[in-house]
Amino acid sequence: MRGVIERYRPYLDLADTPAVTLGEGSTPLISWATWGTTDIFLKLEGTNPTGSFKDRGMTVAISVARQQGAQAVICASTGNTAASAAAYAARAGLPAFVVAPRGQITQEKMLQALVHQATFLTVDGNFDAALAMVRKVAERTSLVTLVNSVNPWRLRGQETGAYEIVDDLGRAPDSLVLPVGNAGNISAYFQGFKRYGHGVPRMLGIQAQGSSPLVSGQDVENPETIASAIRIGKPASKHLAVKAVAESGGAFLAVSDDEILDAQRELAAGGVFVEPASATAYAGIKRLKAQDMLPDGIVAAILTGTGLKDGHTPLKWTQAKTESTDADRLEETLRTLLNGGAVHVAH
Ligand SMILES: *Cc1c(COP(=O)(O)O)cnc(C)c1O
Numbered sequence: 580m581r582g583v584i585e586r587y588r589p590y591l592d593l594a595d596t597p598a599v600t601l602g603e604g605s606t607p608l609i610s611w612a613t614w615g616t617t618d619i620f621l622k623l624e625g626t627n628p629t630g631s632f633k634d635r636g637m638t639v640a641i642s643v644a645r646q647q648g649a650q651a652v653i654c655a656s657t658g659n660t661a662a663s664a665a666a667y668a669a670r671a672g673l674p675a676f677v678v679a680p681r682g683q684i685t686q687e688k689m690l691q692a693l694v695h696q697a698t699f700l701t702v703d704g705n706f707d708a709a710l711a712m713v714r715k716v717a718e719r720t721s722l723v724t725l726v727n728s729v730n731p732w733r734l735r736g737q738e739t740g741a742y743e744i745v746d747d748l749g750r751a752p753d754s755l756v757l758p759v760g761n762a763g764n765i766s767a768y769f770q771g772f773k774r775y776g777h778g779v780p781r782m783l784g785i786q787a788q789g790s791s792p793l794v795s796g797q798d799v800e801n802p803e804t805i806a807s808a809i810r811i812g813k814p815a816s817k818h819l820a821v822k823a824v825a826e827s828g829g830a831f832l833a834v835s836d837d838e839i840l841d842a843q844r845e846l847a848a849g850g851v852f853v854e855p856a857s858a859t860a861y862a863g864i865k866r867l868k869a870q871d872m873l874p875d876g877i878v879a880a881i882l883t884g885t886g887l888k889d890g891h892t893p894l895k896w897t898q899a900k901t902e903s904t905d906a907d908r909l910e911e912t913l914r915t916l917l918n919g920g921a922v923h924v925a926h
Contacts, residue, residue, distance in 0.1 A: 583635050583739040584642060590742065590774060591639060591735050599642045599671040601628035603635055604739055608747045608879065611849070614868060616875045620752065621846075621861075622744065625853060625885030629691060631808075632740060632764065632883050633663035637726065639736030641667040644724040651676060653716065653723045655709035657760065657808050658688030659884055664726050665695035676723065678702055678709045683807060685854075685889045705802065707813045710761075728763030729815050737764055741771030744879055751778035753876030758859040758883055759784040759793060759831070760809030762820035768881070769823035781874060782829035784820060785863035787856075791833035793820060805836045805892055808856035808884060834862040841865070843886070844896050852886030 582600030584593060606626045611619040624632035641664070644652055653676040654664045661677035661684070668675035677692050681701035692699050702709045710727060717725035728734060745751055751772050759765050765784045772779040786794055787804030792812055799812035814820065824831060834842075839855050842862035846853055853861075860880040867873045886893065904912070 582638060583736060584638055587739050587742055590738070593639070593642070596642050596646045598638065599645060599667055600638050601634065601666060601670060603627050603638050604743065606740075606743065608744060609851075611851075614873065617873050618877050619864065620748075620877060620879040621851065622740065622879060622881050623851065624740070624881060624883050625857070625887075629659070629663045629666045630885040630888050631659040631663065632737065632881070633659045634667070635739050636728065636730075636733030636736035636763075636767070637663040637667040640724075640726045640730050640732040641671050641673070643732045644726065645671045645673060647724070649673065649722075649724040651723045652726045653713050654678070654726045655706060655713045656684065656688075656692075656727075657706050657810060658684035658888070659808055660727060661697065661699070662688050662691035662695075662888075665692040665697035668697065669695040674698065676700065676713075678713050680705045680709055683810065685807060685891065687888045687890060706761075706811050707802075710815065727815070728761055728767075734763055734767040734770065734816075737767035738771030738774060740764075740881065741768045742775045745772070745775050745777045748877065748879075749777075752780045752879040754783055754829075754874045754878045755780040755881070756783045756785060756860045756863050756878060757881040758806070758809050758856050759786050759820060760790075760811040760814065760856065762793065762814035762816040764881070764883070766816045766819035766823055769819075769827065779827055780879070782823045782827040783863060783867075784824060784829070784831045785859050786831060786833050787839060787859055788833045788835045791831075793817065793831045794833040804839075804855075806839055806855040806859050807889070808854060809859065832863050832866065834859060834866055838862040838866065840892070840896060843893065846882070847886065847893070851882065853882045854884045854886050854889045855892050857882040857884050857886075 583604035790802035802812040843858035
């Protein structure tokens with residue numbers, strides 16, 4: 580894999596910037612279902628090197644930071660930005676500082692930041708407070724480069740997700756569905772489709788009900804949802820996202836935590852394991868389908884991160900058979916589950 584900079588360099592305005600890459604991008608776009616006149620496609624961004632789409636933007640932001648002589652990078656994070664910044668900074672040989680809301684990011688994501696030797700700090704407060712803090716510090720000193728999605732290179736890199744979809748389908752989908760937290764990704768996809776040509780989809784941004792400032796139009800002081808990656812009350816790219824939705828004839832929609840878990844379970848039952856924030860996109864599709872409001876044509880959903888990044892949440896709905904077994908009991912279990920012996924079980 581050559582990474583998104585080598586694949587799309589002319590579209591990124593990077594000239595000769597050497598790429599700091601882990602082979603990100605070129606993720607699968609799978610055909611999931613056809614319901615009436617709607618074809619659902621899923622883009623599996625969890626297959627990126629650190630398990631989320633953040634790698635698309637991080638390769639560009641950190642390549643540029645290194646070329647410009649940055650001595651370190653810094654970010655606030657609900658987890659995935661920290662994991663990605665830590666890995667790409669390590670690849671570049673730069674120290675990384677990550678600031679997370681205390682107790683609000685998953686252990687797996689914290690572990691990713693730690694194994695790549697980032698300096699991991701927490702704040703008593705939410706993501707919005709952490710972002711305000713690192714922005715202030717990055718403005719005060721030129722020693723560190725901020726690699727949150729307010730860094731324009733992050734969004735440029737994330738545009739490559741849109742380019743790939745057009746390359747795979749031969750045109751833009753009719754609708755694009757994605758989870759919205761800090762609102763960088765929806766803005767990047769919109770810009771990406773515009774820049775690449777071949778059409779712009781209707782942009783449908785899905786938020787979690789307890790954390791849905793773009794649906795209500797009001798910042799949320801204490802955002803709450805099980806989908807920790809989108810637990811953000813004051814989206815930094817709010818204005819870009821509102822413009823993307825308005826210009827494309829799209830909409831913002833909020834779904835409940837129960838709908839998110841349901842969507843996560845349904846995707847997993849079909850072989851696709853994503854973290855709760857990513858299931859939010861599919862929950863939005865399920866909601867539109869239930870209300871008979873699913874748009875015609877190709878609907879592509881961005882499944883932003885792998886389920887392995889949050890191993891705790893699915894324990895709410897999974898069940899392990901923990902008693903030990905033997906051959907007879909195993910056969911009995913099989914016969915019971917497979918409908919009373921209709922399926923032949925060989926000895
Ligand atoms: C960062 C992230 C989001 C939200 O993207 P924004 O650009 O902040 O709107 C959604 N899902 C996952 C898994 C993420 O890591």
